[in-house]
Amino acid sequence: xxxxxxxxxxxxxxxxxxxxYRQNGGYRSVEKALKGMTPDEVVEExxxxxxxxxxxxxxxxxxxxxxxxxxxxxxxxxxxxxxxxEPGTFKDRYLMEYIPHLLIEGMITSSYALGCNLxxxxxxxxxxxxxxxxxxxxxxxxxxxxxxxxxxxxxxxxDLHVHCGAGAYICGxxxxxxxxxxxxxxxxxxxPPFPAISGLWANPTVVNNVESISxxxxxxxxxxxxxxxxxxxxxxxxxxxxxxxxVKNPGVYEIDMGMTVDEFMNSDQYLGGMMNDRxxxxxxxxxSSVPILPSHLIFxxxxxxxxxxxxxxxxxxxxxxxxxxxxxxxIVYNDTACIVRNTWNFSRFYHHESCGQCSPCREGTGWMEKxxxxxxxxxxxxxxxxxxxxxxxxxxxxxxxPLGDAAAWPVAAAIRHxxxxxxxxxxxxxxxxxxxxFVAEPFEKVKHLVAKQVV
Amino acid sequence: MEISNAKQVIxxxxxxxxxxxxxxxxxxxxxxxxxxxxxxxEVQDAHDNWLSIELQDKVAEILGxxxxxxxxxxxxxxxxxxxxxGKYMFEFCRTSCCALRGAEDLMDYTCxxxxxxEGETTPDGxxxxxxxxxxxxxxxxxxxxxxxxxxxxxxxxxxxxxxDDCRAGKVDLHKLTITE
Numbered sequence: 305x306x307x308x309x310x311x312x313x314x315x316x317x318x319x320x321x322x323x324x325y326r327q328n329g330g331y332r333s334v335e336k337a338l339k340g341m342t343p344d345e346v347v348e349e350x351x352x353x354x355x356x357x358x359x360x361x362x363x364x365x366x367x368x369x370x371x372x373x374x375x376x377x378x379x380x381x382x383x384x385x386x387x388x389x390e391p392g393t394f395k396d397r398y399l400m401e402y403i404p405h406l407l408i409e410g411m412i413t414s415s416y417a418l419g420c421n422l423x424x425x426x427x428x429x430x431x432x433x434x435x436x437x438x439x440x441x442x443x444x445x446x447x448x449x450x451x452x453x454x455x456x457x458x459x460x461x462x463d464l465h466v467h468c469g470a471g472a473y474i475c476g477x478x479x480x481x482x483x484x485x486x487x488x489x490x491x492x493x494x495x496p497p498f499p500a501i502s503g504l505w506a507n508p509t510v511v512n513n514v515e516s517i518s519x520x521x522x523x524x525x526x527x528x529x530x531x532x533x534x535x536x537x538x539x540x541x542x543x544x545x546x547x548x549x550x551v552k553n554p555g556v557y558e559i560d561m562g563m564t565v566d567e568f569m570n571s572d573q574y575l576g577g578m579m580n581d582r583x584x585x586x587x588x589x590x591x592s593s594v595p596i597l598p599s600h601l602i603f604x605x606x607x608x609x610x611x612x613x614x615x616x617x618x619x620x621x622x623x624x625x626x627x628x629x630x631x632x633x634x635i636v637y638n639d640t641a642c643i644v645r646n647t648w649n650f651s652r653f654y655h656h657e658s659c660g661q662c663s664p665c666r667e668g669t670g671w672m673e674k675x676x677x678x679x680x681x682x683x684x685x686x687x688x689x690x691x692x693x694x695x696x697x698x699x700x701x702x703x704x705x706p707l708g709d710a711a712a713w714p715v716a717a718a719i720r721h722x723x724x725x726x727x728x729x730x731x732x733x734x735x736x737x738x739x740x741x742f743v744a745e746p747f748e749k750v751k752h753l754v755a756k757q758v759v
Numbered sequence: 760m761e762i763s764n765a766k767q768v769i770x771x772x773x774x775x776x777x778x779x780x781x782x783x784x785x786x787x788x789x790x791x792x793x794x795x796x797x798x799x800x801e802v803q804d805a806h807d808n809w810l811s812i813e814l815q816d817k818v819a820e821i822l823g824x825x826x827x828x829x830x831x832x833x834x835x836x837x838x839x840x841x842x843x844x845g846k847y848m849f850e851f852c853r854t855s856c857c858a859l860r861g862a863e864d865l866m867d868y869t870c871x872x873x874x875x876x877e878g879e880t881t882p883d884g885x886x887x888x889x890x891x892x893x894x895x896x897x898x899x900x901x902x903x904x905x906x907x908x909x910x911x912x913x914x915x916x917x918x919x920x921x922x923d924d925c926r927a928g929k930v931d932l933h934k935l936t937i938t939e
Contacts, residue, residue, distance in 0.1 A: 391854045391893040422787075429800065429838045430894050432907035465785035470796050470836035473892070487795035487828070489835040505790060548856040548897035555898045592855060592893075633897070635856055649855045653892050659835075739863065 306573075307534055309522045309542045310515065311558045314402050320437065322444035325405040331450055333413045333521035338456050341524075346417035350520060352528030354540035359385055359476070359513030360591065360631040362615050366528075371500040372418055373508040381509045382420045384411060384517050385481055386427040389473040391592035391653060392633025395544035396514035398556040400427070400434050403518075404441035408464065410517035412450055413524055415462050418510055422463050425514075426481050429470040438466040473657035477705045478511035479503075480659065491661050492705035515544055535561035539614035543629075549636035552576035565589075565611045565618075566603045569636070582638040583748070586721075589618050590630020592650050593710030595717030596643070597627050623717065639746040643725045645739075647718040648676035654711035665708035668699040672715055679726060682733030689726045693719055724754045763842030767811035771821070775805050779821060791822045795832055798822065799839055804933060808848065809840040837891070845880040845887030847925045847932075850904040853890040856897035865901050866890055869918050885925070906932025 318324035325331075337346050351366030372380060384407065388396040400407055407425065415423045427435050442464055445451045453461045467485055469475050475484045479493035482504050503509025519541060523531045532540045539561040547554045551569070553576040559568060565587075568574045578584055586596045605611055606625035611618065618629045637646070655669035672695050675688050696712035703709070719726060725747055729736050732753060738744065771779075778801050779794075786793040795818070802818055803810050810818075810833055819826040833839040851857075851866040866888065870877055873886050880887040896902045899911035910921060924930050 388895050389893060392856055392897050394895040394897055394899075397895050428895070429796070429836070430904060432800075433909075436907070463785075467785070467793075468797050468800060470800065470832075471838035471891075472836050484796065485793060486790070487792035487822075487824075487832065489831055505787075546898055548900065549859050554900075635859075635897070637859070641859060646855050646858075649853075649858055653854050656892050 306558075307542055307560055308558060309531075309534075310399060310406070310518050310544060311403075311556075319403055320405075320441070322405060322441070322448055325403070326448070329525075330405055331409050331412075331448075333524035334409060334416070334450060335456065337413050337416050337524055338458050338460065343417045343419055346413065346524060349528040350417070350523055353519075353523045353531035354528075354535075354538060355516060355519055355523065355531065356539070356615065357513055358515035358519075358543065358632070360390065360593070362629065365512060365516050368500070368512070369414075369418060369510060371498065372510055373501050374419060376508065378507045379422065380418055380420045381504045381507055382411065382415045382418050382423040383478075383481065383485065383504060383509055383511045384423075384425040384514055385476060385478065385511050386425050386431070386514045387469055387473075387476040387481060388431075388514070388631075389428055389476050389657075390631045390633055391650070392548055392588060392635040393546050393591050393631040394548075395546045395556050395632060397431055397434060398544070398546075399514055399518055400431070400438060404437050405445070406518050406521065407438075407514055408441055408445050408450075410520040411464055412445075412455075412462060414512070414517055414520050415464070416460065421461050423465075424485060424504075425464070425466045426475070426485055427466060427468055428475070429468045432468065435466055435468045442466060472659075473653075474659045474705070474707060477707065480705065481511060482509065489659070491659050492707075494704055536612060536614050537616060539616060539629075543613070543632055545613070545632040545634045547575055547634045547636070549634075550579045550582065550638035550641070551636045552579055559613060561612075561614050563613045564603070565613060568613055569603075575636070578636070578638055580638075582640065583746075584636070585639045585641055585747075586637040586643065588627070588633070588635040588637075588714075589613075590628045591633030592635070592653065593706075593713060594628040594630040595623055595626070595713055596637075596721065598721040601625050601721075623713070624720070627717075639748055640740075640743040642680070642736075642742045642747075643718050643722040644676065644680050644729050647715055648673065648680045650714045651676050651711065654707065658707060658711070662703040662708065664699045664702040665711065668695050668708070669711045671695050672711070676715075679729050680736070682729070682736055684726075684730040684733070686727075686730055688730065689719060689723065724751060728754045761842060763809075763811065765811065765843050767806060767809070767814055767843075769806070769811075769814055769817055771802070771817065772805075775801060783822075792824050792828065795822060795824070795829065796836070799829075799833065803839060807843065807846075809843050843880075843884075846885050847905060847930065848887040848889065849921075850889050850891045850894070852892070852894040852896065852900070852902055852904075854893040854897075856893075857900040857902065860900040862901040865913055865915065865918065868915055869922075872918075872922070886922070905930065908932075 355365045356362045475490040480490040484490045499509040605620040651673040655673040660666045696715040699708045700712040815829045902911040
C-alpha cells in the first residue's frame with residue numbers, strides 16, 4: 305500500500321537539479337507524448353487514469369481538460385494552482401521545494417495535451433523561496449530544450465513562467481487566481497462562463513492543482529490503466545496527505561488511496577499515533593473547510609464500516625456523520641484542544657480572507673468570528689449557539705465562490721458534533737477564562753457538568 | 760492597514776529596472792498589467808519593505824496603468840505594506856494547526872521580549888511582530904516568516920537566537936537558503 309509516484313525520487317540527493325532529475329528518468333513523459341502521441345491521446349490517457357483534482361474539489365482532471373474550447377481558435381493556457389493556502393495543507397510546497405522539475409515536466413506534457421503555448425504556475429507569495437527554486441528550475445528546462453521554440457523538433461512551442469501572488473487565500477479559487485494573474489484584486493468571477501471557455505485574458509484556460517499536474521508524467525509513462533489499478537473505486541492512484549496537529553509524526557505522506565484511516569493514524573510507518581499518547585478528540589481529514597469528525601466517527605463510518613482514505617469513504621454519511629477528503633490537510637486534535645477556540649480561529653481566518661464581494665460571506669464571516677470570540681472568552685449567551693447555526697446556514701450556497709461554504713461548514717460541523725462544548729463555554733464562563741482551559745482540565749472530565757445543567 | 764504619509768526615497772536603479780523588464784517579458788506585450796504583483800514584490804523589497812503612494816504611482820507609470828489600479832491591488836493583498844515597518848518583520852502563523860502547537864504562547868513571548876504588542880514595531884525600527892493567517896507550514900509548527908524564508912519547529916530558544924542573529928546583522932532576508 306505504498307506506491308511512490310510523486311515522491312519516488314524525493315530522497316535522491318540533488319534531485320532538485322536538472323541533471324540529477326534527468327538521470328532519474330525525468331522528462332521521459334515529454335518525449336513519449338511529443339514523439340508518439342497526439343494531444344488527444346494524452347487527454348484520453350489521463351481520463352483513463354481516473355485522476356481527480358487534488359486541490360480539494362476532486363473533479364476528474366481528464367474531463368476538465370476535455371472541456372477546453374479548441375474551436376474558437378483563441379490561444380489556450382494551462383495555469384497551475386500553487387496558491388496552497390488551505391489551513392492544514394502543505395503538500396504542494398513539498399513537491400515544488402524538493403522536486404521542482406516534476407511539476408515542470410507535468411506542465412509541459414499537460415500543456416501539450418491542451419494545445420497551450422503559454423502556461424503559468426501561480427504560487428502564493430509567501431512561498432517566495434520556492435518561487436525562486438521554480439524560477440531556477442524553469443531556466444534549466446529552457447536551457448535543456450524542454451521549453452521554448454520547436455521543442456524536440458516537433459514544431460510545438462511552449463513558454464512557462466512562474467507568477468507569485470501576495471497573500472490572499474481567495475486566489476486559490478480558480479477565477480480569483482486568474483484575476484490575480486491579470487494583475488487585479490482576487491475577486492472571483494461569476495460562472496459561467498467557465499475558464500475552459502473564457503479564462504486568462506478571456507482565453508480558454510485550464511487551472512489544475514500542483515499535485516494533479518505532478519501525477520501526469522507517471523500516468524503518461526506507465527499508462528492511465530496502470531494508475532487506475534491503484535486505489536479503490538473512483539479514488540484512483542496515490543494521494544499526498546499533509547498531517548499536522550497532535551500526532552507523533554506530522555509531515556507529508558504519499559499513500560495509496562484506500563488505506564484505512566486507522567492504519568494511517570496509528571502505524572509507525574505513518575503518523576505513529578497520538579502525541580504523548582493522549583486521547584483522540586477529533587479529526588479534520590481534508591483541510592479547514594471540511595467538517596470535523598468526532599472520535600467515534602473517525603475509524604468507522606456511522607454504518608460501522610472501516611473508514612478508508614478515499615473520496616467516497618471520508619464523505620460517507622454526508623455532512624451528518626461524514627466529512628470530505630478535500631485537499632488532504634489532515635489535522636488531528638487530542639483531548640486538550642478546545643473545539644470552540646479552534647472554530648473561532650477558523651472563523652477569524654475566513655473573515656480575514658473573504659474578498660468582500662458577496663454580502664453573506666463578507667458580513668457573515670465577521671459575525672461568526674465575533675459570536676465565537678465572545679463564547680470562547682466567556683461572554684457567550686445560550687442563544688448564541690443557535691444564532692451561529694443560523695448565520696452559517698445563510699452563508700452556505702449564497703455566494704459567488706465556495707469560500708462562503710468553506711467558512712460555514714466548519715462552524716456547522718463543530719456545533720453538530722460538539723454542541724455540549726459550546727454549552728459548557730456559555731454556562732461556565734469562569735472555567736474557560738484561561739486560554740488553555742482544556743489542557744489543565746480536558747472536556748471529558750467536566751462534561752458531566754453540562755448534562756446536569758437545566759436550561 | 761492605514762496609509763502612511765512618511766517620505767520614502769524612491770530609487771529604481773539599473774538592477775531593479777532589469778529585473779522588472781525580465782518579469783514583463785513573461786507576459787504578452789499588451790498585458791503589462793499582469794506583471795503587477797511580481798513587480799510590486801521586487802519594488803517593495805528594494806524599498807525597505809513598504810510601498811508609499813509615490814512609489815505606487817511610480818509602478819503605475821512603469822507598467823503604463825492608472826494609479827488606482829495599483830492602489831486597489833496593494834490594499835487587497837496582505838503582503839504589501841502601506842506604511843514603514845521594522846527591518847525584521849516576524850510574521851507568526853496563528854491559524855489552528857500552529858495554535859495547537861503553541862504559536863500563541865510563542866508570539867506573546869516574542870512580543871514581551873521585544874516590549875511591543877502584536878502589530879507594533881520596536882522604537883528603533885528593527886523589529887515588527889505580526890500574527891498572520893496560515894502560511895502552509897502546519898506540520899512544522901510553530902513557525903514564523905522572516906523575509907523570503909520560513910523558520911520552523913520554533914522554540915523560545917530559537918526565537919532568542921534569531922533575534923540575536925538579526926541584531927548582529929547575520930540575517931539576510933532575501934538570500935536563498937533551504938528551510939530545515
